[in-house]
Amino acid sequence: MYHRIDPVLPVIVGFLQVFLTMGAQYWQLRNPDLGRAPLTWWGYALLLVGPLALALRRRAPVAALVVTLIATSVYLLLDFAYGPVFLSQIIVVFNAVMSGHRRTAWLSSGAFFLFVIAYATWFIPHRASLFHHTAVAAYLLLTLTVAEFYRMRRERLAERERVAREEARRQASEERLTMAQELHDVLAHNISLIHVQASTALHILDDHPEQARTALSTIKQASKDVLTEMRGVLSLLRDGAPRSPIAGMAHLSDLAERSGLRVTLEVTGQERPLPAGIDRAGYRIVQESLTNVSRHAPGSRVTVRVAYAAEEVTVTIEDDGAGTARAEAGLGSGNGIPGMRERAAALGGSLTAGPRPGGGFRVEARLPLPPSTDQKEPN
Template sequence: MRTRPRLTDRMLPLIVGAAQVVSHYGAEENQPDRLPVDPLGVALLLVGPLALAMRRTRPVLTLVVTLASTFAFIIRGHSYGPIFFSPIIALYFTVVLGHRRVAWTASAVAYVFLVVYTNWLAPVPSPGLWHTIAIAAVMGIALAVGEFVRARRERAAEHARVTEEESRRQASEERLTMAQELHDVLAHNISLIHVQASTALHLIDDHPEQARTALTTIKQASKEVLTEMRSLIGVLRDGAPRSPAGGLDRLDELAGRSGLDVTRRVTGRVRPLPSGADLAGYRIVQESLTNVARHAPGSAVEILLEYGPDELLIRITDSGDGTPAESLGGGNGIPGMKERAAALGGTLTAGRHGRGFRVEARLPIPEETP
């Protein structure tokens, strides 16, 4: 965006003033019946151009001054022509800067004055119909160009506003996505740490080796949650690239850390997935395993991934054989999983299945190519 006017923009009043004064002497030679300029006439030729210096800050006042000096110049009987430069420029800027009603009204008043004066009040007969039409044409061109430029500027400003709003919306959605990611990571790992800590406390006296396994799982889970938190905070702080996000290719690692008896089955032709679907699938499985570890630790869990022609089915089923762990309070697990699926145009259902529980998500994926 330009913060300082260009040199030609600053010099416009002087350029117009010089043009009006110099070219006026040529106009006098072609209009010998009009009054030659005197010092007052030269002053009137300069008033309008000098008023153009405030055309951007006070366009209405500029238009009034230029028209008034023009009317006075013509009424004194001086030649037509160059005197019209400054009011035409002032008219253009008045329209561009948004004072459309003032500009059109002033144009109508000026046109009526010129028509009445040249046809009935001037001491010399009117130059004719062509002169009247020419006045209307010049004013019309100035107004039309001003309206065009004003409309373009308004469209550009609206486009910039929409772009800025879209950027803010995307930034807000990104922050919400990061918050959800942080929630899912914390919920999973803290629940896992809680369950494994309870197991370690229960086994530490009679089965120290099994307690060691539980403590190792706690160490790995706490390390992962710290890594994820540093990654997300780094993105929020300075846009640093994140470490690789979770994906369905990491399900074995996820299952191994859960401390549950997990089996995984895959059907259909496995193929690369869009990052959104890949991460959503991983988080859905993660949240499901968290719920099993929280509410029925010790249950057997089956994870089914079924790649269809244009849909990925993710089904997590637990046997319900475990004993409920100590409650950690309510959460937003299932609603959060439903929001993830819905955001991709998919669906998710969750509910009792025999003695256990089943989560089933259907996510749209690119159609399978031959």
């Protein structure tokens, strides 16, 4: 990846190394026992090698590290003023760790430490003390430790951001799947209803025109409903767009009237508002069940029972199978009952479906309810 050269840091570090070394030289030359030599053009050049290498620290972090350490070592061997020259080295070691070259940074720092021990033992007039060696080791370890700390912190932040992006992607995928399921349910129910009613209207148009008019009215209402529901589902794609609350248990009576079937709705227990997921799932299960009756046993009598209990709501749909109209071939998708089971299972519930002993078909869904917040604890 291309990295542009940032000249600001090299200029600042070069300025500090040159002028701070000049200040250090003033005091170190006054002590002949230190054995320091005055700066020459070689010394100034070596002081600027490290800052120049910093300009390439992003493009070539290992090369910048090696060049800086070599220049610092040569500078020490020439006995110039001791101290400020290490500023560049701190930065390149830190940069090498942060850029992922941890082993190189640790090995090169260890090699430099051994060089300093040898230099302070055999190449200066007075052998350095144990305190000097400990201070050099501490300076190198502190640089490496701080660099490792910031590297781990940056990796944790990057991992946190990655997890957040993955979670956002997962939620978006779940929302798309939910929308696809909603659209499937809306279209399957209403298109099946329109098909059945259109077939009925064509069949009785000549002999019973008034009944055909009723079927056409049902088709008109069903087409309006499917447009309204699709608009509500697709509005989720637009921020702040309101969604019509038509897919809920409170609208089962409207659903029964629009189905074109002879539906009896029975509600037992204390009727109350349900969580959005359970409310929508119960409605869709009833809708899919009525769609299946329209497909496979049109004209049958259907009973929808909703039983509210403290811990669950039970939805039961039964038809007598005694349809007065002919079932339309080619309408079954094969996904109705599995889809209903998936809805119930996703909420921690269950769904059973199968023929009734006396004829017809029965679907029963049990959807668990969260504990009611308005229930009072016993004294």
